[in-house]
Amino acid sequence: MLKKFWARAIELMTNEEYSIQVQALDSGKYKSSDLSNEFKYLKTPEKLETPQVRVVDNFLLWDIVDGARAYLVKEGDVSFETADTYFNVNRFLHFRQGMSYSIDVIALAEPNQNIDSDSCDINYGLFEKLVLDLNESILSWNEIPNTEYYRVAVEGNHVEVTDTSVDLDEYIPDLIKGNTYQVTVILGNDEGGFYSTHSGEKILYKKPLDKIKAPSVVDIEGTTLHWAEVELHLLTKSLLAIMKRLSKN
Known part of the structure; x- marks a missing residue:
């Protein structure tokens, strides 16, 4: 039957090999056992923590990783080593507008320790800024390369459209009149898909109410104005103002 025992922790040196044996100790009723067979144990250091990278504009930012002497930032075959906890992505001179790239950030340990961290993989897209313009229901924007x-x-x-404008009432007709909606425009291409993290721009759109049809004036008898009945039986302030001016005359 396999027994488990709790033992006081022993501070072992990293990268040192130890010989370990187990002995059953005297309980007062029996003599202590001989030492067990010997087995070897090599204490290896734990890997460094993986940097937690965030993107702010064209910079990659991360917190200090304990035990790291530097950080490796790489994309494909191009890499940079830095002691800072930030990196300007513009240093990758091969990056093109409208394309998405996978950037790795690795915390580096001292040489020969073999405990570099796992890679933090960041999907980064390089885009010109979208500028949205809304004219009634027509939403338009600037063309972005690639x-x-x-x-x-x-x-x-x-x-999804290939033009740089869209009629919201035509393409998304289910919006409720009088309600305000947040509209997001996201860039995409066949190589990298959509890049909502870096390219999404937002604008508010209020779907207009239907406009009341203008009244058709029929006749004026003295100070009395007659017009055809307006759909929904609503009168506008401007119409009331006209009536007041006419009555004064």
């Missing part, structure tokens, strides 16, 4: 299409998303609905 973009195959644009995804326009509203309230869980979306449409």
Whole structure:
């Protein structure tokens, strides 16, 4: 039967090999056992923690990793070593507008320790800034190089277009009149898909109410104005103002 015993922790030196044996100790009723067979144990250091990288504009930022002497930032065959906890992505001179790249950030230990951290993989897209313009229901934006299409998303609905404008009322007709919605435009291409983290721009759109049809004036008898009945039986303030001016005359 396999027994488990708790023993006081012994401070072992990293990268040192130890010979370990187990002995059953005297309980007062029996003599202590001989030492067990000997086995070897090599204490190896633990890997460094993986950097937690975040993207702010064109910079990669991360916190200090305990035990790290430097950090390796690489994309493909191009790499940079830095002692800082930030990196300007513009140093990758081969990056192109509208493309997405996978960047690795690794915490480096002292040479020969073999405990470099795992890689933190960041998907980074290099894009010009989208500038959105809304004119009634027509949403338009500037053309971005190397973009195959644009995804326009509203309230869980979306449409993909290759032009730089879209009629929201035509392409997303289920929006409720009078309600305000947040519209997001995201860049995409066939190589890297959508890059919502870096390229999404937002704008608010209020779907207009239907406009009341203008009244058709029929006749004026003295100070009495007659007009055809307006749909929904609503009168505008401007119409009331006209009536007041006419009555004064």
